[in-house]
Amino acid sequence: MFRPATSPPCLTTLVLLTAFSVLSLNMFLPSLQNIAADFQVDYAMANLSIAGYLAVTALLQIIMGPLSDRFGRRPVMLAGLGIFSFASIGCLFASNIWVFLGFRLLQGALISGMTLARAAVRDQYSPQKAASLLGYISMAMAVAPMTGPLIGGILDQLFGWRSTFLFFVVAGFLLWWLTYVDMGETNKTPSATIRAQFQTYPELLRSRRFWGYAVCLTFSLGAFYIYITGAALVGGSVFDLSPAAIGAGVGIITCGFAFGSFLSGRFANRVPLTTMVIAGRLVAACGPLLGFCLMGLGILNPFTYFGAITLVGMGNGLTIPSANSGIMSVRPQLAGSAAGLSGALAVAGGALLTSLTGAVLTAETGALVLLLLVFASVVLSLCAALYVRFIDNRDLLPK
Template structure:
């Protein structure tokens, strides 16, 4: 196990790398207030460790994807994990907020775990098989957001906020060792030079199929961002729920996502990518549509309101693995670049939709407005998916 890997990574390794990439974003959310107190700054300053992290991961995905197409998945993955691990030490030992934030931004290199895991799967498998495996990997993206803040809150309560970064240091180096021992190179056709790779980019950027899948992915995830932004306001101001109940209402969409991802793992290998993507968009659209019909009938209850949103999560679980596989299948030799660019688009789109949601929601109209915004994002993603189907009918990809 101390020898460098020469064979492709196991599914377990890719699941762990993906899950930890998600975990690193939200695990220390319960500690933000204590971090602000410790560094004697306001909460908004401490919150830059979240907003700045999201921004840097968007940029890094655009950089890491092409680098992995040129130099391979393995070296870029190891570099990202190494930077994250040493940056975690910097966060742990930081004595002022600026040093902490600087090292926190460096932690964003861990996004390699999510971006390159997807590319590694596509390197080895056909588009449909890749979609099936990505479905199982996506389940980690549902479990991590639910368990991360709980675990981080326990560590903070028992040992203080720096304990979370002790965990990050240990886990980061363990994952580096796991990738060293189990993640052999999967990119068998790296570009000869950076210049030669750049010459192939217009093929990707001119692809209507790529942009269709990318916009479908962006607005599918956008519905999730819209919901989690507004769910707390609706839960508190409209339904008068306790913080614990609001947390359950926010988390219910990830339960649906886990179910949908599992179904993708079971069935994506049997159906065309666009069939899975469109099916997921239809299921997702049923959620806010049902919620709006119930509201029109005078039924406004937390169980019916938040329960309807479960279908949005399930639809995303059905859509996202196949959409990701489709994105990386347009130009397989640029699968890393495609994964990075689409990931950056999804983060930027989520940030824009989050800002829009925060700007238009009010306690008086929050329940209706939130449901309409979720439905609008889902319908836009459905239009993008139908556009890909239209492109496939006119210009099918070669087998």
């Protein structure tokens, strides 16, 4: 029961690590107002526990990826889970907002679960097989955002907001134990020294394939960030929906993502990476295009509008697992670094696109402008995917 693992982790462990990384971000969202009231601060101050957390995770992905290439996935994962678990204790017993925010930022170490789970898969399998397994793991990224706030809201209502962090403490230590007994080292070729590793970085940074896949991933996720930022405004001002109905409209894109990820799990093992990526981008483009057509015909209601967006989520589910596998396959010995850097780019890109969306959307033009922004992000991701295909085809030509 307490023997350290010596064999690669099972898929269930990697799914749990990925899902819990997502839960740590959104599970306590229903408690933000109560946290602000308890610490006698305004809502904006309490909301720093989300914005600051995202900023820290972006930075940590750049650090933890290279560390796992040098020292191995297992020790970095265990360290991240340990820091998260002890930081959760700090949040649980925090006496003021500054103590709470300080420990909340330390909780960002859990991002190792998402980043290194992907790297561990790529360590063990070919690019296409890895894309297939990443498709199933990505389904956890769709389920967790839907269930996390619900569970957090119930815990808050029954026991108060601190009960969510008690859940994080217990779950964090349980996941640490599971990782200890199930996740053996998968990085079989670690760098000899940090210096030797950084000397190989120019290979990754000069790779046009890496940047093509990374840009594709950033704008694919960017379409999602744009949508969830603007959906509440459109739902309330254009369709006069209730908060519950707006929540359903926001969440529908994750249903499409879950289905697309399932399809990736089924077919990515047999289809070239760039084919899966491009197919996903084309499916995603059909969403806003369908929305434009329906609006042009005078058909504008919540079912047609939000239903069309489901295709964007489905396209992301088809694209993202293969794009992640492609990113980590450019330089397999730097899979952790590639996963961390691309993850940080995606978070930073999402933050910028979220800010842009909030700046340009208005109640009068929200429905059309939101579709235009989503479509623009999808088109940019498609161009990046086609660029990778162009490089692949060029390299296959006889010299």
